[in-house]
Amino acid sequence: MKVLVIGSGGREHAMAWKLAQSKKAERVYIAPGNGGTAGEKNCENVDLLGHDPAEEEVQEALIRYVIKEGIDLTVVGPEAPLAAGIADRFREAGQPIVGPGAAAARLEASKAYAKSFMEKYRVRAARSLVFTDISEALRAVKAHFSNAEKDLPPLVIKANGLAAGKGVIIAEELEAAETAVNAFMKEGVLDGAGKTLVLEEFLRGPEVSVLAAVSVSGGGKGVILPFVSARDHKRRFDNDGGPNTGGMGAIAPVPDFNAALQKDFEEAILAPTLRGLEAEGFDYRGFIFFGLLIQDGKCYLLEYNIRLGDPETQAVLPMMNSDFAELCAAIENKTLMDFRLSWKPGAVCAPVAVAAGYPGDYRKGDPIAFNEASFAKTGAVLFAAGAQCGTGGAAGSGLRSAGGRVLAVSAYGANGEDAREKAYRALKAVHFEGMDYRRDIGGYPAP
């Protein structure tokens, strides 16, 4: 079959790489892809001429493209095209697609909606209140911090809409909380995203990401198949210091996510979510991401994403034994119930290399050099993110940095330590001006 992947990041490179390994995948197309997918075996980028797949006209053009090219299945990477209804449009046009419709995509696109869903179906989550009126939100913030208790927990303030990771503030004191409420609701720093606000109880503990395949399409035969657990490292610097980023690296599986926690997650979060997706009558054939926090031996759901995680996917897909193209087909053609997922033993470590300045303004356009022989010895794979093909000259086929998170290397090992050792050795074989990375992905100081 011919498969089209929508997106341009490291996650999409990992998806295309895994799809291309399938005996069932005759060819993999990526719209628009990046410099890494352009060079991937059996893969080919589809030029969107700088247009965004979240735009309606681009989605219509993609439908015309899949019909013309005879694409058998489209798999969507990022949330924005899904929230904008790409899956509904494809299905109306009779084109098979992996991704939820816009109604279910509100589980990520609207935190207020996600919270109401969690409450309605009793999915275990932090306690929260939703506000649309700024004076009521400010009153609630004051009430929280005027509580007579000492050592008050911080307050978590979340903007409602898609905010590219900038919509969550953890306020330690009243002033910071008021500033955040005003910035979101009055000054509109996130455009429309902050008009509705969620105030949430602060939870303390390690975070775990569980990605899963979902096939719910009415008839009560829905299924959610969870993948091996993963952990993103969101802060910019070692030991979880510095600002939040899009993710500085991931590991899979998570050693502290043991069988008891897995069972707790399945009972308190996964099962009620599945009941909810069915009861709402969604057509949800795609992926879901559970952002968990573990406190006192229990899993709490912090967020749903309606897609695979980035950079978790770069760590999780190399752990998968199953054929990813077959899995995507089973999601779409409603046979996921009979699909048996299988995983490798061992572990994957996938640190991300970023450009100087990231997550602020960063350098771009630097050539990326490799020592191919030393890289190959580690068995690692490279997933490009903010990297494009260079143009001109002898270096014409090479990559150049073009984004903040430039690439991830993903190394498989017999265990976490082995994977980390290989990943950091692979990173040493990559160089671009100003390149930096965290040395502690997976909690191991890099050699």
Ligand code: AMP
């Ligand atoms: P979210 O987009 O809801 O996942 O929030 C982004 C990040 O903020 C999470 O990955 C957590 O690190 C943090 N966070 C969100 N909600 C809470 C909470 N209730 N308690 C503690 N940390 C939180």
Ligand code: GLY
């Ligand atoms: N790694 C978090 C995300 O994909 O949203």
